[in-house]
Amino acid sequence: MTTSFDLISVFAVLIAAQTLGQLSQNWANFWDDRVTWQDREIAQRLAIFILIPIGVLLHEIGHSLATWEVGGTVTTFQWRFYWGFMIPSGNFTSAESWWISFSGNLVSIILGLLPIAFIPYVRKRIVGEVLYFFVCAELVYALVGYPILSFGLQGGDWVKIYDFSVQPYASITLVCHVILLWGLWQLYHSPKAIYWRLAVNSHTLTTWEKLKSDIAQAPNDLESNLELAYLLLQNNEVHEAKKIAQQVYRIAPENQRVRVFRLAMDYNQRAYGKAIQSGRQLLNTELSVENKLRIYRILSFSLHKIGNLKEALDYADLGLADDPNNYSLRCHRGVIYQALGQYQSAKADFDVALENAPDRDSQLQLQKWLKRYQQDG
Incomplete structure (x- = not known):
């Protein structure tokens, strides 16, 4: 198992070096006021392959400090970039052993929580993006990934932390763990968090605010609710899109556009078979050009996902014919x-798509793809 973790660390070091090289090449663009998809990709890698390893080091230091606090010594300390371990030595009580195991994880959780208060106030958006990706990665691993890994391997910190013979610490930790997960879930889906994520694109944010204002004045307006649901879905705010979708389904369940939106939701939830079946049925009804194009896209995307490239191509052809x-x-x-x-x-x-790209960000991404395809071809 140690060898596997070391191998993961080697790959992580290589990706970290590549990320720093990419950052160096794009230094000026990365730090300007405009955040592109490429900037966000670098920000995500910086968080995962630079900041997370620093968090790993601090995690092990947390274990070591707790060991010294209770009068023990650290006989071995290893930081291997993406993972690490330390071996404490001493005559510890069960509560002291629990504290040594818990302390490093407490450091990891605090590291993940601390930036949350500052992210909305960071003036440089790209710095906020780095912190945001770090918070997500750190907390998901500290509160979900590492506990699952510990119990899966039947070893590691969380097996000791949730040793319920050590009371009341294990029980208190469980209650706090559940409350913290629930609170973070609520925070992630809160209006303030959605606002911050959408603010990466000023046009998207303005549209979101306008639609919310329109709905506040006319809650049963189908057009505004449907547009808002699509906007949220397109920006990966699926949880909020589902809430708006329930309102849409209630207002006009048999409306043609609503039925097409159901297809989009099915696709987004990876119910590809259901989306394909419903989409084909809808094509037999009287449809507007806009709705027909949406259905062609969803059918093509869904068939592609299940590996049926021939039919996926056929539906893409039909859409492009219109x-x-x-x-x-x-x-x-x-x-x-x-x-x-x-x-x-x-x-x-891709050349035609490049000419019709809706924004500069999309153009840059397509240019990257074209360069790769030229190399492959």
Whole structure:
């Protein structure tokens, strides 16, 4: 098992070095006021492959400090970048052993919680992005991943922490653990958190605020609710989109646009078979051009996900026959062609998509794909 963890650390070091190199090459763009998808990708890697290893070191230091606090000594201290361990020595009571195990994890949890209070007030958005990704990664691992790993391996800190023969510490920890997870879940889906995530794009944030204002004035307005649900879905705010969807389904369950939105929700929830079946049924009804295009996209995406590339390509073709410059379908058909090894056709679709990209961010991403496909071809 140690060898496996060391191998993971080697890969993590390589990715960290690559990330720092990429940051160096894009230094000016990374620190300007505009946050692109490439900036966010670097920010995510900085959080996971630079800050998390520092957190690992502090975790082990936390164990060591607790050992010294209770009169023990540290015979072995190892920090191996992405993992580590220390071996305490001493005549410890059960409560002291519990504290030594808990202390490092307490450090990890505090490290994850501390930036939360500052993220909304950080003026440099990209710094906020780095902190946000770090908070998510640190807390998910500290509160969920590491406990599961400990019990799965039948060893590690959390097996000792949840030794219920050590009372009342284990029971108090369990209660606090559950409350903390619940609180973080609520915080993640709170309006303030959604506001911050959407604020990475000023146009998206403005649209979200306007739609919420419109709905506050007319709660049963189908158009506003549906637009808000789509906006949230497109920005990966699925939990909030589901809440708006319930309102949409209540207002007009048989409305054509509502039925198409159900397809989008099915696809998003990976119910690809259901989306395909319902989408094909809807194509037999009278549809507007806009709704037909949405269905073609969802069918093509869903069929692609289950590996049916031929039919996925057929539906992409049908959609592009109605709207040859459709950005989303051009991109998706390009991906299908690439999966089929038809690199020239993929490049042709990406070229057209590039001309019709809705923003500079999308153009940059497509240019990166085109460069890769040229190398593959």
